[in-house]
Amino acid sequence: MSQDADDGTAGSADDHDFAPLPIALLPWHESACDKLTAAVASKRLSHGLLLQGPAGVGKERFASALAAALFCTARGERLEACGECAECHLSKAGTHPDLHWLRIPEDKKSIGVDQVRDVCEQLSMTSMRRGYRVAVIAPAEKMTPSAQNALLKTLEEPAPRTVLVLVTARPSALLPTLRSRCQRIEVARPETASALRWLAAALGGAPPPRLLAVAGGSPLKALALAPNFAALEEQMAGLLEALLDGRIEVTRAAADMQGAGLPTRLDWLEAWLVAAVQAATGVTNETPLTFPTGSLLQRAAAELNITRAFQVLDRLREARRLLEGPVSASLVVETLLLELRTAATAR
Ligand SMILES: [Zn+2]
Numbered sequence: 001m002s003q004d005a006d007d008g009t010a011g012s013a014d015d016h017d018f019a020p021l022p023i024a025l026l027p028w029h030e031s032a033c034d035k036l037t038a039a040v041a042s043k044r045l046s047h048g049l050l051l052q053g054p055a056g057v058g059k060e061r062f063a064s065a066l067a068a069a070l071f072c073t074a075r076g077e078r079l080e081a082c083g084e085c086a087e088c089h090l091s092k093a094g095t096h097p098d099l100h101w102l103r104i105p106e107d108k109k110s111i112g113v114d115q116v117r118d119v120c121e122q123l124s125m126t127s128m129r130r131g132y133r134v135a136v137i138a139p140a141e142k143m144t145p146s147a148q149n150a151l152l153k154t155l156e157e158p159a160p161r162t163v164l165v166l167v168t169a170r171p172s173a174l175l176p177t178l179r180s181r182c183q184r185i186e187v188a189r190p191e192t193a194s195a196l197r198w199l200a201a202a203l204g205g206a207p208p209p210r211l212l213a214v215a216g217g218s219p220l221k222a223l224a225l226a227p228n229f230a231a232l233e234e235q236m237a238g239l240l241e242a243l244l245d246g247r248i249e250v251t252r253a254a255a256d257m258q259g260a261g262l263p264t265r266l267d268w269l270e271a272w273l274v275a276a277v278q279a280a281t282g283v284t285n286e287t288p289l290t291f292p293t294g295s296l297l298q299r300a301a302a303e304l305n306i307t308r309a310f311q312v313l314d315r316l317r318e319a320r321r322l323l324e325g326p327v328s329a330s331l332v333v334e335t336l337l338l339e340l341r342t343a344a345t346a347r
Contacts, residue, residue, distance in 0.1 A: 018101075020094025021061050023068035023081045027198060028190035028219075032062060035185060037079040046183035047158035050140075052171045053187035056218025062187050063136045063165045067091065067099045070132040070163065087129065097128035102137040111137065113146040120154040123162045133162045140166035141173035148175045155181040195219045208233070213271040214264075225264065232261075236268045241296045243337060244344050254333040262329065263320070269340070270316050276301035277309050300344050308343035315339055 025033055032051075039045045049066075051059050068081035068091035075081060081088050090096040100119050104111055119135045127133050137143065143151065152175070155164065164182075171179060190198070192212065198219050199207045203226055211229050215222035225232070239256055242248040257265045277283075279301060291297040319332045 018094075018103075020092065021064035023065050023083065023088065023091050025065045025080060026058050026061065026219075027194060028057065029062050029065070029187065032185050032187050033065075033079055036066065037077070039183065040079050041077065045163065047162060047164060048155045048178075048182035049163060049165045050171060050174075050179060050182035050184045051165055051167045051187060052184065053169065054189060054216065054218055055169050056215055056221025056224075057187050057189055058220050059167045059169075059187050060136070060138050061220075063138065063167055064091075066165065067096070067132075067134040067136065067163075070134060071096055071098060071129065073131075087131070090129075098131065098133045100133075100135040102135060104139075104142050109142070111140075111143045111147055113144060113150050116143065116147040116150045120150065123154070123164075124159050127161065131161065133159075134165065135163075136165045136167060138167035139170075140168040141170045143174075145175065148178050152178050152181065189217045190219060192217065195222075199223065210271060210275075213275065214268050216267065216271075232264060232268060236265055236272075237291070237297060240269070240272070240300075243341060244300050245296060250334050250337045250341065251330075253337050254330055257333050257337075258329050262323070262333070266316060266320060270313065272297070272301065273304075273309055273313050273316070273340075276304045277306060277313070280304060280306050280309075303344070305343050308339070312336070312339050312343050 036045065036049075051063055053059050065081065066079070068088060069075055069079045071087040071091055072081040072085055073087050074085040081091060083092070087096065091099070100122055102111055102115055102119050105115075116137075123133050123135055137151070151164065155178070166174070166178075166182060168174065171184075189195070195212055195217060196207065199212060199222055202219075202223050207222065207226065208229055210233070211226060212219070212222050214229070214232075215225055235256075239248075239253055243250070243253045291301075315336055319336050322332050323329060
């Protein structure tokens with residue numbers, strides 16, 4: 001699931017060391033596919049593609065589908081793999097010799113220059129199957145600056161029928177020179193209604209009310225969250241109630257939030273804040289607060305000081321960024337919860 005959720009945790013430099021991704025497009029991939037179909041039809045497909053979009057929309061899956069479509073020998077005008085030809089069988093098995101995945105090695109935190117050089121060398125060789133050669137780099141923003149420069153050289157003198165796909169949720173973290181060499185393809189979040197439809201089909205039933213909101217509207221992230229969502233709801237609702245009620249201290253609440261699940265718990269908190277702000281400002285609310293009427297969390301949301309709530313939201317997004325660096329997680333989370341409690345009791 002991790003590869004589908006674009007969370008970048010899957011990691012090996014080896015091409016075939018992870019489960020192959022499906023080669024079928026997801027319903028909300030259509031417009032990105034249209035754009036690429038037009039580029040191929042007019043023979044203007046760029047050698048470098050910057051596949052960007054938020055986490056959980058299936059960017060890596062789109063890259064897998066795109067590569068399969070480029071290899072496919074039986075596709076129609078649309079850039080979509082037939083799923084049946086010999087090339088498609090290789091793609092589905094994850095063993096197509098002309099597709100190279102470049103990921104963060106398990107024992108590293110970034111994609112290094114040697115990995116990039118290796119893959120560029122392989123791309124410069126003749127295709128094993130006389131067609132396109134494709135390399136997918138995910139997450140591209142995890143390339144070191146020298147790796148990005150090495151890639152830039154390949155993009156400046158590309159071999160024919162080679163495509164480099166850079167997958168990223170944070171394009172601004174890439175070198176501007178590299179970005180400007182690539183054609184930008186946006187993989188957007190679906191509309192809420194269609195995301196919910198897809199999610200219901202994938203889960204075999206209606207998803208829990210706040211699941212999609214906590215996943216930031218990203219269906220694959222929601223699907224990955226689903227098995228543990230009830231536990232997350234229970235824990236976070238309990239924790240927030242106890243904090244706002246004064247039953248537990250900020251330090252204790254912060255300690256309970258930390259660990260491997262911290263990013264998800266921050267997502268939960270953000271969804272609650274966003275819903276509260278939307279309800280208070282009368283913005284059309286696609287993700288209603290469905291805590292029981294009269295419950296502490298519903299009352300607290302209604303009574304939240306809006307100016308301060310916006311500040312807490314800013315702080316929360318900043319906290320996420322800070323937590324990627326070498327900071328004390330306790331300090332970051334405590335500061336955040338302190339501001340949240342103040343916002344909830346400020347009037
Ligand atoms: Zn095919």
